[in-house]
Amino acid sequence: MGWGDTGAMTVLLYVAAALAGGLVLLVAFLFSLHWLVQPLLRLILSARYRFVVLGAGNVPRRGAALVAMNHISWLDGPMLAATCPRRGNALVGEAYVDVPLLGRWARWIGLVPVPSSGPRARRVLIEECRKLLDRGEVLGLFPEAQISRNGLTGPFHRGLEVILAGREDVAVIPAFIHNMWGSNFSFSGGRFFGKKRQGLRRPVVIAFGPPVPRPVTLFAVRQAVLEAGVAAVEGLGCGRPALETIDPALGHLEHPELGPLTGSTPDIVHGGVSQAGRKEGSVGRPLPGVAIRAVDDSGAAVDPGVSGRLEARVAGRPGWRATGWEGSVDADGFVRIRRE
Known part of the structure; x- marks a missing residue:
């Protein structure tokens, strides 16, 4: 190999090293941003x-x-x-x-x-x-x-x-x-x-x-x-969605003015994951676009499991609204109605 070949190879090695170094610097720079x-x-x-x-x-x-x-x-x-x-x-x-x-x-x-x-x-x-x-x-x-x-x-x-x-x-x-x-x-x-x-x-x-x-x-x-x-x-802006998982035969709550508030689903066991969709004695959990709380006589929210006046916040309705029911919300989000 003559001097010309050696010189060309040297130049190529320098170029390759420069490109590799530039790529490393570019990657490091991007990771810093x-x-x-x-x-x-x-x-x-x-x-x-x-x-x-x-x-x-x-x-x-x-x-x-x-x-x-x-x-x-x-x-x-x-x-x-x-x-x-x-x-x-x-x-x-x-x-x-x-x-x-x-x-x-x-x-x-x-x-x-x-x-x-x-x-x-x-x-x-x-x-x-x-x-x-x-x-x-x-x-x-x-x-x-x-x-x-x-x-x-x-x-x-x-x-x-x-x-x-x-x-x-x-x-x-x-x-x-x-x-x-x-x-x-x-x-x-x-x-x-x-x-x-x-x-x-x-x-x-x-x-x-x-x-x-x-x-x-x-x-x-x-x-x-x-x-x-x-x-x-x-x-x-498309109204409250309906979930295909809700089973109307299970516990649920529908208000004459505010519409469906809660619902239950069958319990789910799939791929090692277990999720409760219902609870005995409850009317289910709030549906998407709904929040429910129990409050005392002063209007303050009470602790989970404690009975009070049930209020609901519903998408499309301003503020908290009285439901006319008494009941509680437990730690897992299931709502219970107090029945006389």
Whole structure:
């Protein structure tokens, strides 16, 4: 090989090294631009979904905040990340994150890996949540801990209260995602995926409610999420949706003026997931676009399981409305009517 060949090879090696170095620098630069996360996610999701975001001003501009949202589909996490006014973090099973390249990207967009099962899972989850909040960041949580199989908001798990213990400075923001039931990523029709696509771009409403007043309890957070759900249904402007999972033969409540308020579904056991859709002696849980509370004689909301005058907030109706019934709402959201 002559000098000319050697010189050309040297030049090629320099060019290749420069390109490789430039690519590494470009990737490192992009990973450093955390502000790109939301625009990129929103751009990707907007190809199929049209977002309507309500109450964005309820999320504080600075300081620790925990956003608690209902869980209706596989895309709830990315959609919350794409629409939250502040860049936040969400917890996912480490099996989904500890993958070369994908894992680095997942961490970049704010996904925090935690064990999905085993004795360490609960402890690591709580520790990671507390670390994020102690750094003054935003944490997104789905307190139901599993995707709804019947379209109703299920019980909230007590881990939320453990995470917030001793952290009075953390703002707890209720949020509700509406109109993902019926999509391929929800369990409508008794399965995920394999459903006929409806429309070019599906409208999706995400409503952020005002911070939950202190003292923050699990029951108060769940009630606030349902109130955000009323705003979300109103934001879509298509009336209250009817769920095909509701069984009229089971406990339900229909008001002569306000219409259907609650409903029950058969219990669901599928793929290792068990969800109660009914409870003996109850009239079911509030339907989408409905929030129900029990109040005392002064109009203050009472604790779960305590009887009082039942009031309802219904999409399309202003404020809380007296139902004329007395009863209670238990910790899992089931409503009971007190019968004389």
